[in-house]
Amino acid sequence: MTLISRRGFLAASAATLSTAALPRFAMAQNAISLSAATRVLDVNGRAATVFGLEGPSGQGLVLNPGQRFRASLTNRLDVPTLIHWHGQIPPNEQDGVPDLPQPMLQPDETRSYDYEPLPGTYWMHAHIPLQEMNLLAAPLIVRSAEDVAADRQEVVMFLHDFSFKAPEEVMQEITGGHGGGHDMSAMGGHAAPGASMDHSGMQMDMSSMQGMAMDLNDYNWDAYLTNDRTLSDPEIIMVEKGGRVKLRVINGASATVFWIDTGGLSARLVAVDGHAIAGLEGSRFGIAMGQRLDLDLELAGEGAWPVLASREGSKERTGLILATPGATIEKIPALGEADAPAFDIDLSQELKLRASDGLPSRAPQRSHMVMLGGSMQPYVWTIDGKVWGDHKPLLAKTGERVEIMFHNMSMMGHPMHLHGHVFQVVDINGKRFDGARRDTVYVPPMAMVTVALDAGEAARWMLHCHHMPHLQTGMMTELSISA
Template sequence: MSPFSRRGFLAASAATAASLMLPARVRAQSGRLSLTATTRTIDVRGRAATVWGLLDGAGRSGLVLDPGQAFAVDLTNTLAEPTIIHWHGQIPPNAQDGVPDLPMPVLQAGENRAYDFAARPGTHWMHAHIPTHEMMLLAAPLVVRRPEDIAADRQEVTLFLHDFAFKPPAEVLAEITGGASMAGMDHGQMGQGGMDHSGMDMGAMGQGDMMAMPGMDGMAMDLNDYNFDAYLANDRTLDDPEVVQVDKGGRILVRVINAAAATVFWIDTGALPGRLVAVDGEPVQPLPGSRFGVAMGQRLDIELDVPGEGGAFPILALREGARERTGVILATPGAAVTRIAEMSEADHPAFSGDLAQEGALRAVTPLPERAPASQPMLMLGGTMMPYVWTINGQTWGSHVPVTAKSGDRVEIMFHNMSMMAHPMHLHGHAFQVVGVGMDRIAGAVRDTVHVPPMGMVTVAVDAGEAARWMLHCHHMPHLSTGMMTEFAVSASRRHVVSASRSSDEAISCSGRASRSVGSTGRPSTRTS
C-alpha cells in the first residue's frame, strides 16, 4: 500500500489531526468551545501509531481564539484513564491551572470540566501535566490572536514539534532514568522524604550525545538522553511532510511550538531570511536571521517573505547535537516540491551555550522598572549516573519553595551547575529576562527560559495570585525524576485588608455568600 493510499485508509483518524495551518482571518466565535482528550491514529513512516490528542469540536487539533475572546472551554476526557491539562502560557486562576491535585484533582475518564478565564494573547499550547501523557502526544496548539494579527496582510502557519517513540512512554522513561521516573507522581501530596537514587540501574539507559563546551577545558555537555524513533512536525516526518500552499510575494507568520519531551531544535528558514518577532507569545524587537533555537516548552513567531517568483521553501526543525530533522514545506502554486532527507550531512550544533540568542532579544513591552523585594538563586543540578536532577539539591517532595507576596517583584537567578541544559517554566506568570551571565539586559518577556550548562539567567517576575505555582524543568525525564519546585505566593497585607473589606461588603449586601470551585472547575455561588 502506498503512503498516500495508506493515509487515505487512515482518513477517519487523520481528520482528528487536521492541518495546523491557520487562515489569515478566522470567523468570530461565540459561546463556549469544546475540547476533547482522545485517542487518534497517525502515520509514522508507513506505520500506524496510536497516540493521544486534544481536539476541538470540529475534530481539529488545538484551539484558535479571536482577539478579546475569553477562554471559555468545556474539556471532556474520553481516554480510558484520568489526566489533566495545563494551559501553557496562559494565566488562569490557580484552580484552573491544570496540575494534579494543585488544587484540582485529575479529570476522570468520562468527566467534563469547564474553564473560564481571560486569554493571554500569543502563540501558546496546552498539554497534559503528566510526563507519560505528554509523551503520548496529549498536547495541541493554543493560539490567541491579537488585533494586529487580524489587520496584518499575512498568512499564519503553525509548526508543532514532537519527538516520538513507538515504545510506551513509561518504557522510554525507564530506559532514560534507569527506573527512577516519578512520572505518575502526585504533585500535591508527595511525601517529604525525597528520593533514594542509590539503587538505580543505569544499564538500560541510552548514551547521551556529548559536545564539548567552548572555553570549558574539554568539559562536555549532554545534549540528548534518547534517540527517538521519529521527530514530527504537525504529526508528520520528512518522508511525507505537510506542504502548505502560500502566495507568491506573500508574507507568512510561522508559529513554532516545541512540544517535544526532550529535544531542543534549531528552526532553519533556509532560503527565506526570517525575523523573530515574538517568543513565548510576547512581541520582541524584530531579530533577523535564518536559524533560531527553541527549547522544550518555548514558542517562536517568525515572519517570512515569499519572493515574487515563488517556489518551494522548506522550514526545518534540526535536532541539536544530532543529524535528524523534520519540518514543513511552504510552496507556491505550481512549484516543484522535492523530497528532503530526514538526516543532515553533519550534526547540528548545540543551542544556547553562549546565550547569544537570549542576550540579543529585547521586549517590545518590558516590565516596569522596580526594585526587587527578593533575589533568590536556584541552583540547577544533577547527574546522568545516577540519573537525578535537582533544584537547590532537592527533588520534588523535599523541595524548598521560592516564596513571595502577591504584588512583589522577585528576581530569580537560575544558575545551572550541571552538564545538561534546563528549560525552566513558571506557571501562572510571565517573567522578563533581565540578566544573562553577569550582563544586565532588558530581555524578552517569557514563561520558559533555557538555561545552558554552567550558564546563568536572571528573570524578573511580579508575583500574582496567592497560591502554589509550579516552577520546573520542561525536559520530561528531568521533571519525571523530580526537577520541580514551587513559587509559593502569599497574600500581601494590603491584599488581605482589601479582601476582608470586600468580604464584609458582600455579607452586608447578601447575607453570608461564598464562592467555591466545584468539580467542574467553574466557580459556583452558595448562599446560606
C-alpha cells in the same frame, strides 16, 4: 497546520462582524468543546496510537481577538488526566496541575474553564510527564487584532519527539532502571532518601566546561514530528506567490531542543513565548522545550520553501514545506549532512532579544537563587538539591517584584518554566540587560540566568524543568505566593 489565508480572512471577518451583533448572553453560551482522546498517526508508514487534544477544528484551539477562553474539557481517555494551558495566566484553580488544587479529570468526566487569555502563540498539554511524552499536547493560538488586520497567512509548526515504545518503557531505558520511578502524576510523592545527587558544590566556569562532555540528548527517539508528520510525508502548505507568512513555532517535544532553519527565506523573529520583541533578522533560531517563536517570512516569487527543525547535536530533522501552487517539491532526507550544533551554550541568542513591552523598572523586593543540579548516573535531576515532594518553596507576596536567578550546575541544559506569570530575562552570566518577556527560559550548563517578575495571585505556582524525563524524576519546585 495553517490558521487562515488572506482570502479566508474576508469570510472570517464577516463572520466576526455578524457575531459581534449578537447579544452578549448569547455568545456566553458557546463554550468550546475540547477532548483528551486517543488517535492514530502514520509514522514513517507504521500506525501508532497516541494521545491528543481535539478541538472543533482538529488538534488544538484557535481563539479570535477578544474571545474568552471558555472551554469544556472532556476526558475520553481510559486514564485520569489534567491539562495545563502553557504560558497563559488563568485563575490558579484552572491552571491544570493535578491536585494543586483541582483533582485529575477522571475518564468521561468534563470540567469547565473560563478566563481571559493572553494573545499570542501558546500551547496546552497534560501536566503528567508520561502523558505529554505520549503526545497529549496541542497548539493554543490566541489571535490579536493586529493578526486579523495584517495581510499575511498564519501557519503553525508544532514540534514533537516520538517513540513507538510506551513512555514507561522509554523512562526505564533513560534511567537504566534507576531513578525513574518518582511518581509525578500525583505531584505529591517523595523520592527515596539519598536519591538526589546535588552538584551545587562544584565550582566551575565556562572555560573548565569546555573540556567536559555536555549531555545534549539523553534519548534517541524513533521520529521527530512537525504537525504529527515526519519528512517522509511532510505537511505541504499552499501559499501565495510573493506572500507573507507568520510562522508560529511551538516546541512541544519531551526532550529535544531544535534549530529552526528557514533556508532561503528571509525571516524576522518578532515574538518569543507569545510576547513581542524588537525584530531580529536571521535564518536560523534555536528553540528549547516549552518555548515558542513567531517568525515573519517574506516569500520571493514562486517556489517551494522547506522550513526545517534540526535536533541539536545530531543529524535528525523534521519540518514542513511552504509552496506556491504548481511548485516542484523535492524529497527532503530525514537526516541532515552534519550534526547540528549545541544550542545557545553562551546564550548569544537570548542576549540579542529585547522585549517590546518590558516590565516597569523597579528594585527587586525579593530575590531567590535556584540551583539546578543532577546527573545521568543515577538519573535524578534536582532544584536546590531536592526533588519534588522534598522541595523547599520559593516565597513571595502578591505585588512584590521578585528576581529568580537560575544557576545550572549540571551538564545538561534546562528549560525552566514558571506557571501563572510572565517574567523578563534581566541578567545573563552577570551581564544586566532588558531581555525578552517569557514563561520558559533556557539555562545551559554552568550558566546563570536571572528573571524578574511581579508576583501575581496568592497561590502555589509550579516552577520546573520542561524536559519531561527531568520532570518525571522530580525536577520541580513552586513559587508560593501569599496575599
